Amino acid sequence: MHPRRSGQEVLMCDICESVFVQSHCELCNLNLCKTCVGEHLSDSSVRHNVVPYSHRKSTPNYRKCPKHPKRQSELYCENCEIPVCIICVSSGKHKGHDISNVLEKFSSKTQNLQKDLEELETRIYPRYQEMASDVQSEKAELVTIYGKLITAAEKQGEVWHQEITAIVNRQTSDIQEMKKKHLFTLNKNTDEIKQKIIELKQIISDLKSILKSNDVSLTSTYKSRNSEFRTLPLKVRITLPRFSPRKISKDQLNEMFGSLSSLSINTEHGDTMKSPGAVSSHSVKPLLDEPRLTAIIDTGYKQGLFSVSCISEDQVWTRGDTNTMKLFNLRSKLLTSIQTESGNRPEDITVTRNGDLVYTDYKSKTVNLVKNKHIQTMITLQGWRPRNICCTSSDDLLVTMDSDDRTQSKVVRYSGSTETQSIQFDDQGRPLYSHGYYNNYQYISENKNLDICVADREASAVVVVNQSGKLRFRYTGHPSITTESFDPVGITTDSQSHILTADWDNGCIHILDQDGHLLRYIRNTDHLSTPWGLSVDTRDNLFVADYHIAKVKKIQYLQTQC
Incomplete structure (x- = not known):
């Protein structure tokens, strides 16, 4: 404190230090x-x-x-x-x-500091906390996941033990039966020989008695039987059975026992969070003001078109209200058609990273792989029925399913045919997904940030959880679009982590950012009639399954990058 001001409240001029401040x-x-x-x-x-x-x-x-x-x-x-x-x-x-x-x-810098502080406290720090929580949740699930793998291996071992024991028991029984038959045959042969020996002894005794008696009558009436006994009894020749063990290498045993896919650990660059001021401008900028229709594919389905899945930029698989799935090019040329093995209508379709078709069969409770036109069942469910399906960036399968009594719904992740994750409840134990009898469509897609996005039609919501299954947000429509109630059916995502969902009742497609904020929509006036299934190719072209007219429409909605 200034010496002239100490002990008093009156301030003095900083220049002359003798006059009061004014x-x-x-x-x-x-x-x-x-x-x-x-x-x-x-x-x-x-x-x-x-x-x-x-x-x-x-x-x-x-x-x-x-x-x-x-x-x-x-x-x-x-x-x-x-x-x-x-x-x-x-x-x-x-x-x-x-x-x-x-x-x-100072003022501008202070404003920037306040903005930085707000962003750190409200956006960045919570995401880091969420990531840390996700890792902890993932670690907690390791016991269950690896426990299931061990149980599966042990169960396979038990099956093998049971089969091997059954085989050994069958062969042991066969050996005992052969031994019994062999012994019976030898005993029968022995009895025949012993009977002949008894007869021979009697003949020898009789001959000795005749010779000793010198009886003319007995000697003259004797008839020889030597010729009869010169032909020896039948000799039984038996070829003994042999056991020839089949040599099996360890590699063959491992292959026959079942394969265990390798653990894949990939480190990906984390998403770069955009600054609050840049979020909307960067998200809106790549979207075209007017989406452009670039191709129409006539599928020929008579009763409606439900699903479309891109295999490349100019080939798509389709699924209508029949038991036949069709592969078309952009000129509407039918390249391949596949009928379901059961004859049932497929519930949904997707394409693997290798370009193979996968479909769900609700009635037979199976998930099936089509490889080189051959169908093989990958997964058979017990107590649950598969609904919709998608293939992830790691080539896992995400399947929505409901219980046989339709009182529960969940999402299950499969690596091959092995279940690795089940998502059903939130942190408070409440169901994440709806269940019902009529509109229980739950199309599914994985976002680039590994969020799992489900269009839950019965709940009139898009439900998004992170990779660990923790609820991130629910999108229930926007008043600027939904003149009718929000009715999400098909869903897909693109390279910018946009979430696109088809709104059946409102005849449009909502385009959201990765946090569930509406960016824009594609109306029915923009080339759409009744959008249902959605798919995006590697160049972010949108393919829409237009239900009533059974046509796939290819739409460009993002600006082409230079």
Whole structure:
């Protein structure tokens, strides 16, 4: 505190230090008396801002000038980007530089600091917390996931043990039966030989008696049986059975037992969060003002078109209200058609990273892979029925399903045919997804940020959870679009993490950013009639399954990158 001001509330002029303060220069942060104001304003090189002391603004804490410690850095050099004092400016060192009021710079910088603080507290820090929580949740699930793998391997081992034991028991029984038959045959042969021996002994005894008796009558009536016994009894020849073990290599055993896919650990660059001021402009910028229709594919389905899935930029699989799935090019040429193995209508279709078709069969409770036109069942469910399906960036399958009694719904992740994740409830134990009998369509897609997006028609909402299954948000439509109730059916995502969902009742497609904010929509006047299934190719072209007219429409809705 100034020695002249200690112990009292009256402030003195900072220049003469002898007269009470009446004014204040906000530029120089000096308290002035009436006399010193004129002297202070005489320096025309600086645009002072002298106001009555009572009208002064809150005084910031100025830094002392490092070159002139007795002066405060009340000015700011825009070229050098440092605070400076009046002496620094008048010395000529900053000649030709843009000099501004440090308070103005202070004000703008303070606003930027406040914006940074708000963004850190409300957006960035919570996302880091969410990521940390996701990792913890994933770690907590490891016991369950790997426990299921171990259980599956042990169950397969038990099956093998049971089969091997059954095989050994069958062969042991066969061996015992052979031994019994062999012994019976030998015993029968022995009995026949023993009977002949008894007869021979009797004949020998009789001959000796005749010879000893010298009886003419007995000797003359004797008839020889030697010729009969010269033919020996049948000799049984038996070829003994042999056991020939089949040699099986360890590789063959491993292949027959079942394969375990390798653990794949990929480190991906985290999403770059856009600044609040840049979010809307960057998200809206790549969207075309007017979407363009670039192709129409006539599928020929008579009873409606439900699903479309891109295999490339000019080939799409389609699924209508029949048991046949069709592959078309952009010229409506039918390239391939596949009928379901069961004869049932497929519930949904998707395409793997290798370009193979996968479809769900609700009635037979199966998920099936079509490879080289051959159908193989990948997954057979018990107590649940598969609805809709998508293939993820890691080539996993995400399947929506409901229970046999239709009182529960969930999303299950499969790696091959192995279940690795089940998503059904939120943190409070409430169901994430609706269930019902009539409109229980739950189309599904994975976003580029690995969020799992479900168009839950029964709930009239798009439900988005993160990779660990934690609820991020629900989108329930926007009043500017939904003259009717929001009715989401098909859903897909693009390279910019946009979420696109078809709104059946309102005849349009909503385009959302990755946080669920509406960016724009494509109306039925924009080439659409009754949009249902959606798919996006690698160049972000949108393919729409137009239900009633059974045509696929290719639409460009993003600006082409130069």
